[in-house]
Amino acid sequence: MSRVYNFSAGPSMLPESVLKKAAEEMLDYQGSGQSVMEMSHRSKVFDGIIKDAEKLVRELMNVPDNYKVLFLQGGGSSQFTMVAQNLMNKNNKADYIITGQWAKKAWKEAARYGDAKAVASSEDKVFSYIPKTTRADFRDDADYVYICMNNTIYGTVYHELPDTGDIPLVADISSCIMSTPLDISKFGLVFAGAQKNLAPAGLTIVIVREDLLGNAMDITPNMFNYKTHADADSLFNTPPCYTIYIAKLVMEWIKNDIGGLEKMQERNEKKAAILYDFLDNSKLFKGTVVKEDRSLMNVPFVTGDADLDAKFVKEATEAGFVNIKGHRTVGGMRASIYNAMPIEGVEKLVEFMKDFEAKNS
Ligand SMILES: *Cc1c(COP(=O)(O)O)cnc(C)c1O
Numbered sequence: 001m002s003r004v005y006n007f008s009a010g011p012s013m014l015p016e017s018v019l020k021k022a023a024e025e026m027l028d029y030q031g032s033g034q035s036v037m038e039m040s041h042r043s044k045v046f047d048g049i050i051k052d053a054e055k056l057v058r059e060l061m062n063v064p065d066n067y068k069v070l071f072l073q074g075g076g077s078s079q080f081t082m083v084a085q086n087l088m089n090k091n092n093k094a095d096y097i098i099t100g101q102w103a104k105k106a107w108k109e110a111a112r113y114g115d116a117k118a119v120a121s122s123e124d125k126v127f128s129y130i131p132k133t134t135r136a137d138f139r140d141d142a143d144y145v146y147i148c149m150n151n152t153i154y155g156t157v158y159h160e161l162p163d164t165g166d167i168p169l170v171a172d173i174s175s176c177i178m179s180t181p182l183d184i185s186k187f188g189l190v191f192a193g194a195q196k197n198l199a200p201a202g203l204t205i206v207i208v209r210e211d212l213l214g215n216a217m218d219i220t221p222n223m224f225n226y227k228t229h230a231d232a233d234s235l236f237n238t239p240p241c242y243t244i245y246i247a248k249l250v251m252e253w254i255k256n257d258i259g260g261l262e263k264m265q266e267r268n269e270k271k272a273a274i275l276y277d278f279l280d281n282s283k284l285f286k287g288t289v290v291k292e293d294r295s296l297m298n299v300p301f302v303t304g305d306a307d308l309d310a311k312f313v314k315e316a317t318e319a320g321f322v323n324i325k326g327h328r329t330v331g332g333m334r335a336s337i338y339n340a341m342p343i344e345g346v347e348k349l350v351e352f353m354k355d356f357e358a359k360n361s
Helices: 016-024 044-061 075-087 101-110 226-231 241-258 261-281 306-318 343-360
Strands: 067-072 093-098 115-121 145-148 169-172 189-193 204-209 298-302 333-336
Touching (some): 075 101, 075 169, 093 101, 306 333
């Protein structure tokens, strides 16, 4: 068996030990005589799994007691609608910071349901930086301010949160969940599709402050109302059982093998530094993002020559570094180095890049 280093922006790598454990438990989960794929979501065994998963989210992310943790389906994209329908409910106004495609999609969706205003944007420079904002940029009567915390496509991240005063802050943390500690009390709501950092596709985690629940727009479909799921402990209908189980295994890996989110951050900073240090000193490759806003998770880079970029992607793929082609709006390459990417994967990639540079310059 030979496994590649998968630099995909998502779905992405899972820890090998988690895949092995899942394989071991595939036919008979802990003496139940069934796979988790087959069991009733109302069974005692699955109840243990989903309760453990919630406990781990709360413990690892230090979630305050006045927040609900929800396990939903529909991906990050459904949250673009759910956030608007559930939270744009007092003055029917929300302010959006446009830092890339995902924020833009969320904003456009919200604009279908109310007065969604783009208050700042970094589109003028292909989203290569995080626009600076102050409290004065936001409308006093906005129901919430929306950000995309880590911009998967462009490789920027909020190292410091915008000051929104007492306006609830909502963040899409799909591509950075559990990569570093995060102070949940600073947010009204955060959400994340699981397939970047936590599990296979199919699960979306929402963490929402309780006082924001229960005031959704009348048009909100029952399945899109957070309260429906909060009241039923995420068991209103069949949840994505197997994906929740894998998320639980990944969180156990973060807790027991890595040692929690502080340690996860150290490891992620070390990995990213290997790549950024090389890019800063390379004569051939260069990063596309301003230094102060660089993401720990997604690292876009270019040679400046489209043909050479294509050659690099082809040779890298042949050498076992797969899915490293950049997004079509940026070009070049993007190495997504989520939690599960081992340090060794990044070290070997940089060796390969050095070699390519020597041969092609
Ligand atoms: C991948 C991604 C999404 C979209 O998630 P889906 O689950 O495919 O709907 C949204 N936001 C961010 C930041 C992402 O990285």
